[in-house]
Amino acid sequence: MEDLIRFFGSREYCLMLLLLVFSRGMDIFSTWVATPNLVLEGNPVAKVLGWRWGIPVNIAFCIGMAFSPVTAIAISTMSVLVAAHNFQSAWLMHSMGEEKYRDWHVRRIEETRVTLYLSCLAGNTLLTAVVGAAVMYFSYGYLIPLSIGLGIITYAVAVAFFTMLAVWRLRRAAGRPGWRRGAKGQILGNGAALKSPLANSCACEPTEVPGK
Numbered sequence: 001m002e003d004l005i006r007f008f009g010s011r012e013y014c015l016m017l018l019l020l021v022f023s024r025g026m027d028i029f030s031t032w033v034a035t036p037n038l039v040l041e042g043n044p045v046a047k048v049l050g051w052r053w054g055i056p057v058n059i060a061f062c063i064g065m066a067f068s069p070v071t072a073i074a075i076s077t078m079s080v081l082v083a084a085h086n087f088q089s090a091w092l093m094h095s096m097g098e099e100k101y102r103d104w105h106v107r108r109i110e111e112t113r114v115t116l117y118l119s120c121l122a123g124n125t126l127l128t129a130v131v132g133a134a135v136m137y138f139s140y141g142y143l144i145p146l147s148i149g150l151g152i153i154t155y156a157v158a159v160a161f162f163t164m165l166a167v168w169r170l171r172r173a174a175g176r177p178g179w180r181r182g183a184k185g186q187i188l189g190n191g192a193a194l195k196s197p198l199a200n201s202c203a204c205e206p207t208e209v210p211g212k
Contacts, residue, residue: 003068003069004067004069005066005068005069008067012069013067016066016068016072017062017066019072019073019076020061020065020072020075020076020079023075023076023077023079024061024062024075026080026083027080027086028054028055028058029083030082030083030087030090031046031086032051033086033087033090034087034089034090034093034094035093035098037098038051039102040093040098040101040102043162069143070143070147070150072147073144073148073151074147074148074151075151075154077150077154077155078151078152078154081151121159121163121164122160124159125157128152128155129152129156131152132149132150132153132154132155133149133153135148135149135152136150137149
């Protein structure tokens with residue numbers, strides 16, 4: 001496959017489009033299973049769009065990105081990893097209820113030292129990124145493994161970015177350096193965003209990702 005697909009509807013284009021629709025569809029489906037009311041939605045853009053506009057925007061996004069195989073494969077890799085991450089805790093979110101799960105997880109975060117939390121986040125994201133870097137390094141320039149490795153790294157970066165954003169907003173809303181004495185903040189587990197009595201904004205790791 002070339003770096004860019006020139007013809008809409010060609011075999012290569014349809015293959016990339018199918019890959020994107022499947023991966024983005026799994027991301028959306030896993031989010032629906034975990035948080036049908038989007039209470040636990042992590043992407044502020046996706047939260048504003050909601051289900052009504054989020055799906056059409058994703059369809060348009062897939063149609064546009066399918067022209068670039070490298071981009072399409074990288075996005076698909078990231079989306080599948082996000083969906084797998086969502087499914088990991090979706091059963092618990094669904095059984096407890098979105099509001100109860102949110103409050104329970106906020107309390108767990110408040111009782112954790114910020115240095116411990118961020119150290120575990122670094123271990124999670126850096127080790128994931130190492131795997132992606134290794135895949136890229138040993139791809140020897142071949143498009144598919146190179147794109148998969150890029151997608152893994154992008155996933156790790158997104159997790160780190162959105163989680164750090166959530167931590168920063170929580171600390172800013174609480175108005176003090178730590179979590180232990182704070183009122184309820186807005187963070188969910190390994191980065192997903194939560195509403196808070198302290199703030200109206202939403203900060204997150206990807207239970208959703210940009211473009212969704």
